[in-house]
Amino acid sequence: MAKFEGLKWSSKQMRYGLADKSYELLESDAKVAACSRSTNYAIFLAFEGIRFFVRKSASGTLEAVFLNWDKNLDRFRRSMLFNIGGDSASLVPTADELEDILADRFFREPEMRPLFEEMAAMGAQGYLRPFTVDEEQSIGVTYPNKPAIRALASRYDQYLGEPFTGVVIPHLVRAVGINGTGCLKLGINYVVSVKAVEEAKKIDKAAAAALFLDDQPHLPIEERLITEWDSSCCLFAFSDGTVVKIPENPLILPSVTIGGICKILTHLEAKVEERHLSYGELLRRVKAGELVTVASIGTAGILNRCAKLILVDNDSRVVATHAPDEQHPLFAKMAEAKAYYWNIYRGTVPPLEGMKLFKYSL
Numbered sequence: 001m002a003k004f005e006g007l008k009w010s011s012k013q014m015r016y017g018l019a020d021k022s023y024e025l026l027e028s029d030a031k032v033a034a035c036s037r038s039t040n041y042a043i044f045l046a047f048e049g050i051r052f053f054v055r056k057s058a059s060g061t062l063e064a065v066f067l068n069w070d071k072n073l074d075r076f077r078r079s080m081l082f083n084i085g086g087d088s089a090s091l092v093p094t095a096d097e098l099e100d101i102l103a104d105r106f107f108r109e110p111e112m113r114p115l116f117e118e119m120a121a122m123g124a125q126g127y128l129r130p131f132t133v134d135e136e137q138s139i140g141v142t143y144p145n146k147p148a149i150r151a152l153a154s155r156y157d158q159y160l161g162e163p164f165t166g167v168v169i170p171h172l173v174r175a176v177g178i179n180g181t182g183c184l185k186l187g188i189n190y191v192v193s194v195k196a197v198e199e200a201k202k203i204d205k206a207a208a209a210a211l212f213l214d215d216q217p218h219l220p221i222e223e224r225l226i227t228e229w230d231s232s233c234c235l236f237a238f239s240d241g242t243v244v245k246i247p248e249n250p251l252i253l254p255s256v257t258i259g260g261i262c263k264i265l266t267h268l269e270a271k272v273e274e275r276h277l278s279y280g281e282l283l284r285r286v287k288a289g290e291l292v293t294v295a296s297i298g299t300a301g302i303l304n305r306c307a308k309l310i311l312v313d314n315d316s317r318v319v320a321t322h323a324p325d326e327q328h329p330l331f332a333k334m335a336e337a338k339a340y341y342w343n344i345y346r347g348t349v350p351p352l353e354g355m356k357l358f359k360y361s362l
Helices: 037-041 069-082 086-091 095-106 110-122 187-203 256-267 279-287 329-346
Strands: 012-017 023-027 050-056 062-067 125-134 147-156 164-169 207-213 226-229 233-238 242-245 271-274 291-298 302-312 318-322 357-361
Touching: 012 095, 037 125, 050 069, 050 110, 050 329, 062 069, 062 110, 062 329, 069 095, 069 125, 069 256, 095 125, 095 147, 095 357, 110 147, 164 187, 164 291, 187 207, 187 302, 207 302, 233 256, 233 329, 242 256, 256 271, 256 291, 256 302, 256 329, 279 291, 279 302, 279 318, 291 329, 302 329
Parallel strands: 164 207, 164 302, 242 271
Antiparallel strands: 012 023, 012 147, 050 062, 050 125, 062 357, 125 147, 207 226, 226 233, 233 242, 233 291, 291 302, 302 318
16 A cells, blocks of 8 residues: 655644634644544645745855745635535635745744754655644534644655556545546545555455545446546556646546646646546556556655556456556656656756745754
8 A cells, every 4th residue: 555665754744723813832742622623524634735945045054945836825715615504715825825834834843853853854745634623522413613733744764656556446436427526535435445455455465555536336337437546646658659637527536746746747748738638548558558656645655657557347347457568668758747846846947837945943
């Protein structure tokens, strides 16, 4: 199952109360009330995953680098707004306020410096995890009375990685479009993701990811549309030189990373198409040997190419198995795009037009 490897958390987490705008540092393992709307009903359980890099600036001081994290902050706000009553929407911080809380305050706390010094020395990847909870001890099924944001930072070696095995899981639906939750990072979405990977392992013990179809199980399976992996978006590279990106819709989390990767692929002269991909088309093209590779795209892993994709029917019987065409130029180009994306953080290549780099002295 996809997981972080070589993970080390910051020694502190922060808490920000939305109602009273209070800010404080807590221990890394600080708890939430045992009985709260968040723990019992997943109310006000929204979160965000934000990649960052800490490096030494030209003057020798530490600086934290984020890429396009204004989009992360906007997505985090949308998730919070879904989880809170309309009469309390004004409590949700603006993007500028979130930037101040997380970058200008939390990241500049003296207690955070040892981790950041270590990261700069190692050239390690960084991951910021802000999340929301209802701090009130209550079992009422209502909107939160004490909504708060907490956040931790970490460094890690890799997430998911290559090679990995993926399995299409058509009988489970990750999100329902009519509820408008599939495009948000909410706790309620991810239990099904874990269950789907468990189902994938029944088909192949080595499976680490499940690929979901849409929320129309009444349709013939060939007509259903591919949505995303259990915890990331996907790109399909075909032998005709095209890379297909699934359009954003109520079932697709608007990935910050995939937008940057698609810009880079275009810069590398790959043809990127944004369109729906039916399961029937994918099955046909796999059988015809036209799929070069399918990749997992997400904050933590950036881009990882699937070493084996197992396609099944409605009864979970295997109908086709895909292995990547490692000799096709697109296979290498996908890895090149991943390296370019990460090198923007490192400062060894420039961000492309439309990609915004944020730097904060620590």
